[in-house]
Amino acid sequence: MTDQGIGASVKRKEDIRFITGKGQYVDDINRQGQTYAVFVRSPHAHAAITSIDTSAALASPGVVGIFTGEDLAADKIGGLICGWMIHSKDGTPMKAGPHPALAQGKVRYVGDHVAVVVAETLAQAKDAAEKVDVAYDVLPAAVDPASTQASGQPQVHDEAPGNTVYQWHLGDKAAVDAAFANAAHVTKIDLVNNRLVPNAMEPRAAIGDYDAGFDTFTLWTTSQNPHVARLVLSAFIGIAPEHKLRVIAPDVGGGFGSKIFIYAEETVCVWASKKVGRPVKWTAERSEAFYADAHGRDHVTTAELALDASGKIVGLRARTIANLGAYLSTFASSVPTYLYAPLLSGQYNIPAIYCEVDGVYTNTTPVDAYRGAGRPEATFVIERLMEVAARETGRDPAEFRRQNFITQFPHQTPVIMAYDTGDYAACLDKALTLADYKSFGERKAMSAAKGKLRGIGFSAYIEACGIAPSRAVGSLGAGVGLWESAEIRVNPVGTIEVLTGSHSHGQGHETTFAQVIASKLGVPIDQVSIVHGDTDKVQMGMGTYGSRSGAVGASAIVKATEKIIAKGKRVAAACMEVEEDQVDFDAGEFSARGTNKKMTFGEVALQAYVAHKFDPEKIEPGLKEGSFYDPKNFTFPSGVHIAEVEIDMATGVTKVDRWTAVDDFGVLINPMIVEGQVHGGIAQGVGQALLEGARYDETGQLVTASFMDYCMPRAADVPSFNIEMTSTPCPSNPLGVKGCGEAGAIAAPAAMMNAITNALGHEDIAMPATPQAVWRALQKIPAKAAE
Amino acid sequence: MYAFDYHRPQSLADAASKLKTVSGRLLAGGQTLIPAMKLRLAQADNVVDLGAIEDLKGVTQTGSSLRIGAMTTHATVAESPVVKQAIPGLAALAAQIGDPHVRNRGTIGGSVANNDPAVDYPAAVLALGATVNTNQRAIAADDFFTGLFSTALADDEIITHFDCPVPESFAYMKFANPASRFALVGVAVARTTSGVRVAVTGAGASGVYRLKDAEAALGANFSAAALDGVKIDASNLLSDIHAEADYRAHLVGVMLRRAVG
Numbered sequence A: 001m002t003d004q005g006i007g008a009s010v011k012r013k014e015d016i017r018f019i020t021g022k023g024q025y026v027d028d029i030n031r032q033g034q035t036y037a038v039f040v041r042s043p044h045a046h047a048a049i050t051s052i053d054t055s056a057a058l059a060s061p062g063v064v065g066i067f068t069g070e071d072l073a074a075d076k077i078g079g080l081i082c083g084w085m086i087h088s089k090d091g092t093p094m095k096a097g098p099h100p101a102l103a104q105g106k107v108r109y110v111g112d113h114v115a116v117v118v119a120e121t122l123a124q125a126k127d128a129a130e131k132v133d134v135a136y137d138v139l140p141a142a143v144d145p146a147s148t149q150a151s152g153q154p155q156v157h158d159e160a161p162g163n164t165v166y167q168w169h170l171g172d173k174a175a176v177d178a179a180f181a182n183a184a185h186v187t188k189i190d191l192v193n194n195r196l197v198p199n200a201m202e203p204r205a206a207i208g209d210y211d212a213g214f215d216t217f218t219l220w221t222t223s224q225n226p227h228v229a230r231l232v233l234s235a236f237i238g239i240a241p242e243h244k245l246r247v248i249a250p251d252v253g254g255g256f257g258s259k260i261f262i263y264a265e266e267t268v269c270v271w272a273s274k275k276v277g278r279p280v281k282w283t284a285e286r287s288e289a290f291y292a293d294a295h296g297r298d299h300v301t302t303a304e305l306a307l308d309a310s311g312k313i314v315g316l317r318a319r320t321i322a323n324l325g326a327y328l329s330t331f332a333s334s335v336p337t338y339l340y341a342p343l344l345s346g347q348y349n350i351p352a353i354y355c356e357v358d359g360v361y362t363n364t365t366p367v368d369a370y371r372g373a374g375r376p377e378a379t380f381v382i383e384r385l386m387e388v389a390a391r392e393t394g395r396d397p398a399e400f401r402r403q404n405f406i407t408q409f410p411h412q413t414p415v416i417m418a419y420d421t422g423d424y425a426a427c428l429d430k431a432l433t434l435a436d437y438k439s440f441g442e443r444k445a446m447s448a449a450k451g452k453l454r455g456i457g458f459s460a461y462i463e464a465c466g467i468a469p470s471r472a473v474g475s476l477g478a479g480v481g482l483w484e485s486a487e488i489r490v491n492p493v494g495t496i497e498v499l500t501g502s503h504s505h506g507q508g509h510e511t512t513f514a515q516v517i518a519s520k521l522g523v524p525i526d527q528v529s530i531v532h533g534d535t536d537k538v539q540m541g542m543g544t545y546g547s548r549s550g551a552v553g554a555s556a557i558v559k560a561t562e563k564i565i566a567k568g569k570r571v572a573a574a575c576m577e578v579e580e581d582q583v584d585f586d587a588g589e590f591s592a593r594g595t596n597k598k599m600t601f602g603e604v605a606l607q608a609y610v611a612h613k614f615d616p617e618k619i620e621p622g623l624k625e626g627s628f629y630d631p632k633n634f635t636f637p638s639g640v641h642i643a644e645v646e647i648d649m650a651t652g653v654t655k656v657d658r659w660t661a662v663d664d665f666g667v668l669i670n671p672m673i674v675e676g677q678v679h680g681g682i683a684q685g686v687g688q689a690l691l692e693g694a695r696y697d698e699t700g701q702l703v704t705a706s707f708m709d710y711c712m713p714r715a716a717d718v719p720s721f722n723i724e725m726t727s728t729p730c731p732s733n734p735l736g737v738k739g740c741g742e743a744g745a746i747a748a749p750a751a752m753m754n755a756i757t758n759a760l761g762h763e764d765i766a767m768p769a770t771p772q773a774v775w776r777a778l779q780k781i782p783a784k785a786a787e
Numbered sequence B: 001m002y003a004f005d006y007h008r009p010q011s012l013a014d015a016a017s018k019l020k021t022v023s024g025r026l027l028a029g030g031q032t033l034i035p036a037m038k039l040r041l042a043q044a045d046n047v048v049d050l051g052a053i054e055d056l057k058g059v060t061q062t063g064s065s066l067r068i069g070a071m072t073t074h075a076t077v078a079e080s081p082v083v084k085q086a087i088p089g090l091a092a093l094a095a096q097i098g099d100p101h102v103r104n105r106g107t108i109g110g111s112v113a114n115n116d117p118a119v120d121y122p123a124a125v126l127a128l129g130a131t132v133n134t135n136q137r138a139i140a141a142d143d144f145f146t147g148l149f150s151t152a153l154a155d156d157e158i159i160t161h162f163d164c165p166v167p168e169s170f171a172y173m174k175f176a177n178p179a180s181r182f183a184l185v186g187v188a189v190a191r192t193t194s195g196v197r198v199a200v201t202g203a204g205a206s207g208v209y210r211l212k213d214a215e216a217a218l219g220a221n222f223s224a225a226a227l228d229g230v231k232i233d234a235s236n237l238l239s240d241i242h243a244e245a246d247y248r249a250h251l252v253g254v255m256l257r258r259a260v261g
Helices: A015-019 A069-074 A122-131 A173-181 A226-237 A264-276 A286-292 A375-392 A397-404 A424-434 A437-449 A470-475 A509-521 A549-576 A601-610 A671-691 A743-760 A771-779 B012-021 B033-038 B074-079 B081-086 B088-095 B100-105 B108-114 B121-128 B212-220 B245-260
Strands: A035-041 A047-053 A063-068 A113-119 A133-138 A164-171 A185-193 A205-211 A216-221 A245-248 A280-283 A299-307 A313-325 A353-361 A452-462 A484-490 A496-500 A528-531 A583-586 A589-592 A598-600 A624-629 A638-648 A654-664 A722-726 B005-007 B025-027 B046-049 B059-062 B065-069 B131-134 B138-140 B145-147 B159-165 B169-176 B183-192 B195-201
Touching (some): A047 A113, A069 A264, A113 A122, A205 A264, A216 A264, A264 A280, A313 A375, A375 A452, A397 A452, A424 A638, A424 A654, A437 A638, A452 A743, A509 A528, A509 A549, A549 A583, A549 A589, A549 A598, A549 A601, A589 A601, A638 A743, A654 A671, B059 B081, B074 B100, B074 B108, B088 B169, B121 B183, B169 B245, B183 B245
Parallel strands (some): A216 A245, A313 A353, A496 A528, B005 B046, B025 B046
Antiparallel strands (some): A047 A133, A063 A113, A164 A353, A185 A299, A205 A216
16 A cells, blocks of 8 residues: 555645646535625725615615625624634723624725625626615725724724723733843844735535425535534624534635635525525625735734854843734634744743733734734744844854754743754755755855846745644644544445535545555555545534644544554454454555464455344444544744745746745645645745735725735746655654644745845845845945945 | 727728617737726726727738737737847737736737726837737827827727837846846837937836937937936836836836847
């Protein structure tokens, strides 16, 4: 099985379906009698709704129903929730305003949901939506996170005075202050982590379908975690009890975090299906995705690093304002707190760290987890600090990092995390060789001869993946446990269905999870089906995000295989008439030690189901086992990325010329898929650094609301990547895997900006480093340095 | 998209008479009109598709002039041996418009008639000193472009073809908007026996325009060095989130030098 099992670069089983157009996405699904929903959205960032007149719209052809926030309230449908309680440093719980699925009295961002029009056809729904007459009393908007807390700013929610949701902190302030007081050198930087629009290839979509006969609801939705969606829609929003609500997330075309959350649209569609007695379908248009999918990042940070005279780090402090947008999205509160500050130690021995984070409301689209979720922001802080500190103290950036690397494991940082294993120097050494670091000067000279500036930048990142130990996150405020479930159903002929609570929306689980089965049970991957994304099939699950599906989801599968093997041994022992402890299992075969008796996996499965050869008092028929796996620790993937850029001084265009990545993801299940994840992650990180950036004008209008103005990375924007791996297997899970889905997006922005600032010779440039931004930064190079 | 009636006349005469009987929009590839209609930003009761009129398509050379039919796609111009031979810079311009989908649907006539300030062709038409021929008259390029999305065309006038005098040399250098890949700045330089013509697209607050100072300097000495004294005026240039006027002015200078070579 080594050609198919763990470690084999097997081609993705699911790709035949996808590349031949046979995927089944929500928008591909059509229900008998289906109607179409169009949302009437706020054109204003902040306004009181003085009236909604639906009379003309109701008279429009084909209209089946029009609903507003009043209708939801009348049916006692609750608001959307934020599932992670954060307490401020004074001990008070975060201050959150209500988040109705359809506005009640006020709109708080452009795109906020005011009403829904349900009609026979999409065109009719659009026509009618234009006739919904909403009268607004437009209010001034709080748009800029850096100033939203100032007195006199418009208040987004009465519940959060000063637009402050929480003032959180982590770490030992006194110890940090003492470290800074005695430091030989302090590096201080101001950073903006630009707001990003996720832009998954498939826009969000939902179909709600109420069955009056069974009094049950079915919701097809573009979700990364359908069970969590069912839990929230049922227990908090109040659509229906869980046993009366089925949530199906079929093929989903990318998520990057934006499809974790439970949004207004799916809530309204499933609720409205009972109101109109017909299935209700909504598919986002791209512009709706820009306005209404939760955005990512959006931090304003001041950070300082204190060194002793030898260059050892003695302390780090950071103060961050995190823009949470106009409402708290499902996990918004956790991203700039517990997914951020605990990563500020990076790969380094830092004795004292203190981080303060103010989560703030603005009249902008809600902000929540986006690929990396807090960890790219933390990496950007620590890795920009490291690079600038090395420059300021005249140290080589690679050797300065090496000097401060953590080398003893386990390592307890001052900010919660206990790193289990790693070999940071091994990654760095390999990366330096691969990048041909020693010849950088020659390449820089060759660029200079062409009138171009060349720069090199490092990013030695760490992330906390395998999210997450349930008790640990519970103690930090999470409203859910973050285990994963698996069920293995062995069929009588030995083929297998694996039901998993993980959800694949591009990750390739149908292949990688089958590879785990191939390794553990010796069954070829084409005899294994992975079943996911349906709450009626999979009992419970927490879904896919935070690079958790390998470390947590696949670990649950391994636990279930162990139970299958144990049961198989009992069946095999009975069949072979030997003692159970005499039976070995290896490579798909049960054998009786000391005899020549053996049974294949399929033979044992058949015997388990025919049940002719064992005592039902001792062995139950059948071969099906389940497992809930709760991780013991986070996993800590790490790596070193080195970016090399060349800047055209005439235009300000930055070309990413070389990219070296050496990552330690522990054990790799499918190296090809891992490389693909790294490629995509780097492209997204390069996108953030060079191209992407959501911009609002002072009135709260999103001015980058289409691909005409919001620049996504394209293939031509990145070079051919130079990628290698090192491996220190993760000790806390049975596979030794760490997770790889976010690494590139975490590492890349810092590497890029370190390279660009290296080329420029100064730090005065922010992301995205567009040609214009770089051109302006070029004007700021001191005349002498530019010669 | 709002409902509309679709017409597909088989001849120029049919198209012209249709325009006289219904109020509507001409469809000449649809790479601007269709997206705008889908977004409900544009509305037309009637759409008159010129796509079936074979007389409006194709490239031929007559003596020292290139005749390009209005309904010739960008892909056809890009790949035309005639264009590549006569004005290779024009084929190169067409080859980098949009993406393959756009190039296979979009047409030179549609692009020029729309006169979006960020598209490429108007710079070529103006720099080449081409003649814009319609079913009613011939219009000199200098008289054709009258402002943002505005031309000398009457509502019922249909561009039939362009006559482009073959220059000694022609080059177009484009600095693409990173997001849309439209021209943030595009500079076309045509060197002819009667002088040098320089046209700028993407940058002007009133759309495509000629750079007379640069023309004079290059007319005297066709070299990048001759441009050293030429100052690019930023006062009438566009400013947006991608490029403010001073950066656009700077890019005009850079692209101009690169076009001169």
